[in-house]
Amino acid sequence: DESSRASGPYLALNCGALSSTLIESELFGHMKGAFTGAVDTKEGAFEATSGGTLFLDEIGELPLDLQPKLLRVLETSTVRRVGDTKERHVDTRIIAATHRNLEELVSEGSFREDLFHRLFVLSIPIPPLHERPEDILALAEHFIATQAPKQLLLSREAREAVLDYPWPGNTRELRNVIVRAILLTDGDEIGVEDLQFSKDAFTSRSK
Secondary structure, three states, X not given: OOOOOOOOOEEEXXXXXXXXXXXXXHHHEEOOOOOOOOOOOEEOHHHHOOOOEEEEXXXXXXXXXXXXXXXXXXXHOEEOOEOOOOOEEOOOEEEEOOXXXXXXXXXXXXXXXXHHHHHOOOOOOOOOHHHOHHHHHHHHHHHHHHHOOOOOEEOHHXXXXXXXXXXXXXXXXXXXXXXXXXXXXXXXXXXXXXXOOOHHHHHHHHO
């Protein structure tokens, strides 16, 4: 909110959710006829967010052959659409996130070291959910408020169960459990019987 880019465009792109053939077009854009199915010219995410922010989620899943192309954009602030010869200037701030250890990927050879250092300007580690229990109920109540068609509360027993669960799937798992509980409850309160946790998580924690 305090950034000079706060009013600029913002786009989130999940690098692990797209195929290697599609992600290049999504990032850099393409020209009409550049490949089968390219019926129109399309600007990519870098052009669409110039002056703003591009959030690259799951950057550790970016295919190795695309990493030099991403590095070049970061170093030159120019992008070339697939099938084009023209360089286009972009002014995009990059925020990247990953659940994988990029330093380990670098040592394995599956993530470029130069790209890692180019991205690693400021790192903000986010501890797993079980290490920040003060966030659990706040997040659960947020998901209830945004997903439930009516006002719902967590019962005392449900709150205790939510706090006791280790959440191996972190925030995504918490959201799924809450959404499922919303669908299962009949009253105005989510009971512990409406919460369906992974039994494997409890078993793993008890060992």
